[in-house]
Amino acid sequence: MxxxxxxxxxxxxxxxxxxxxxxxxxxxxxxxxxxxxxxxxxxxxxxxxxxxxxxxxxxxxxxxxxxxxxxxxxxxxxxxxxxxxxxxxxxxxxxxxxxxxxxxxxxxxxxxxxxxxxxxxxxxxxxxxxxxxxxxxxxxxxxxxxxxxxxxxxxxxxxxxxxxxxxxxxxxxxxxxxxxxxxxxxxxxxxxxxxxxxxxxxxxxxxxxxxxxxxxxxxxxxxxxxxxxxxxxxxxxxxxxxxxxxxxxxxxxxxxxxxxxxxxxxxxxxGTAQKNLSRGEYLTREVFAKSLIARKQIKKGEIITYEMIDIKGPGKGLNPQMIGRILGKKAKRDIKKYDFFYQLDI
Structure with a gap:
């Protein structure tokens, strides 16, 4: 300073x-x-x-x-x-x-x-x-x-x-x-x-x-x-x-x-040299970003494998960087086909 x-x-x-x-x-x-x-x-x-x-x-x-x-x-x-x-x-x-x-x-x-x-x-x-x-x-x-x-x-x-x-x-x-x-x-x-x-x-x-x-x-x-x-x-x-x-x-x-x-x-x-997303960026992120989604229906207790996961828009769920956090984990809930993975699934 x-x-x-x-x-x-x-x-x-x-x-x-x-x-x-x-x-x-x-x-x-x-x-x-x-x-x-x-x-x-x-x-x-x-x-x-x-x-x-x-x-x-x-x-x-x-x-x-x-x-x-x-x-x-x-x-x-x-x-x-x-x-x-x-x-x-x-x-x-x-x-x-x-x-x-x-x-x-x-x-x-x-x-x-x-x-x-x-x-x-x-x-x-x-x-x-x-x-x-x-x-x-x-x-x-x-x-x-x-x-x-x-x-x-x-x-x-x-x-x-x-x-x-x-x-x-x-x-x-x-x-x-x-x-x-x-x-x-x-x-x-x-x-x-x-x-x-x-x-x-x-x-x-x-x-x-x-x-x-x-x-x-x-x-x-x-x-x-x-x-x-x-x-x-x-x-x-x-x-x-x-x-x-x-x-x-x-x-x-x-x-x-x-x-x-x-x-x-x-x-x-x-600006301030701090990375803060504007409201407009959050809206754009939701439209253009990708999310982790269920490629198929997953029952509670099943082990989540790569074949069960897909990456699609919009960006309303977990971002693709999180894929390693859910692979090999037991599903904590019933997840419908095409449903988003969320923070609660980690």
Whole structure:
């Protein structure tokens, strides 16, 4: 049995509904009103929570890179400008959290540095998300643990020894946490998704495990649910053609709703790993199954032989597996030709 964590009034763990997160991230493009529209659309699409990202660029980058991003790689320069352009103000975040509370959807955020985590603590978010890039950032994780809130940690681009290290640190600190299987390529090719990591992580660490997907479409997220993912996180947008690094791998509201609806169907179909026949199966069994019947009239006290038994439908008597239990026994009653053998005949 894997452990559980609690996010607001939601319990995350085995035998609980999948917790579904619309990762808005930076897809609000730095616009407060657009962010609100996305939150409303996510709620209407069935999301349990929306997640944003918070950065303090001065804390995040070396001074020389902060002052001149072009000194580093082209990717760093591109992302720096995106982060700078799309970062919401603290006032915006406060308003968005209140808006989420009004709509009845959970608001939380990924802090990429301690200063951002301090602000999220002020906001009193119910949970913190640690990005794949910060799974090894022990000082950041330690600071967040001190806030006595649960953590969700993505494991993309990390090796097992690194996950082990962070796991042991979290356990030592008695943190409540969940791991997310994740592949940090954008978009992720289906052949690289490696969903079998979900049951592996569950078995190895005995904590709730989720899936943070960067592939296109919904089929992989649905498949992750069948393998035990209890949190599903997918990027969310209103238009995949908008400018920004994540829009093209995101789900629109219609796609997100399809994913949620199908996950809920899968949840109901997964069952309990206990073999219980439904009422419909009992009726079908009676119609199609076979029974042991008397091939001829058998008098009470006669020794029952193979030649006295036949196997015919419907399935109202002893099933054929029981034939060895009545062979060689004395009949306990008079049995008419074509009558069923019953439990009382054993």
């Amino acid at each position: 894997n452990g559980t964590i609690k996010i607001g009034d939601k319990i995350i763990g085995d035998n609980q509904p999948t917790f579904i997160v619309a990762e808005i991230g930076l897809n609000h493009n730095g616009k407060l009103e657009l962010a609100k529209k996305m939150i409303k659309a996510a709620k209407e699409s069935g999301a349990d929570a929306v997640k944003f990202q918070k950065r303090d660029l001065k804390s995040l980058y070396k001074k020389d890179i902060y002052e001149n991003p072009n000194k580093d790689s082209q990717s760093t320069s591109y992302l720096f400008e995106i982060f700078k352009k799309f970062e919401l103000s603290k006032k915006d975040f406060i308003e968005l959290k209140k808006y989420c509370e009004h709509l009845g959807i959970i608001f939380f955020c990924t802090p990429f540095d301690i200063k951002s985590a301090e602000f999220l603590s002020y906001l009193d978010v119910p949970i913190y998300k640690i990005s794949s890039a910060d799974l090894t950032n022990i000082p950041l994780i330690d600071f967040i643990i001190s806030k006595k809130k649960p953590l969700i940690l993505s494991t993309g681009m990390s090796q097992i020894p690194e996950i082990d290290f962070t796991y042991k640190f979290l356990k030592k600190k008695k943190a409540d946490f969940s791991f997310m299987h994740c592949v940090s390529t954008y978009p992720t090719a289906f052949k690289d998704v490696n969903l079998k990591m979900i049951p592996f992580l569950k078995e190895k660490y005995q904590v709730p495990v989720g899936y943070s997907g960067h592939e296109r479409g919904i089929i992989i997220a649905i498949g992750a649910t069948t393998l035990g993912a209890k949190i599903i996180e997918k990027h969310f947008t209103l238009n995949r053609s908008w400018d920004g690094p994540d829009h093209n791998i995101s789900l629109t509201p219609s796609g997100f709703k399809k994913m949620v609806d199908r996950i809920r169907v899968i949840e109901s179909a997964l």
